[in-house]
Amino acid sequence: MAWQVASVVPVWVVALAGAVVVAVVSPGRAIIWLPIVMAACVLVTIAIQLGVQRKEGFVTRLIASFAGALVITGVATAALAAAG
Secondary structure, three states: OHHHHHHHHHHHHHHHHHHHHHHHHOHHHHHHHHHHHHHHHHHHHHHHHHHHOOOOOHHHHHHHHHHHHHHHHHHHHHHHHHHO
C-alpha cells in the first residue's frame, strides 16, 4: 500500500507546485497556464507509473493521480478567477 501512495502523491505535489508558481508569476494568465500544469501532471503520472513496473492497481493509481491533480488545478483556477 505504501508504494501505491508513494507513486501518487508526487503528482499531487507537482500540481500544487505548478499552481503556486502560476499564482505567483502570472495570476492574470492562469487560464492559459493551469491547463499546461495539468498536462505536465499527466506526463509525470505516466512516467512514474511506468517506472513502478507493477501491473496490480495500475489503473487505480492513474485515476488517483489524475483526479488529485485535477482537483488541485481546478481549485487553483477557481481561486485565481475569483481573485482576478
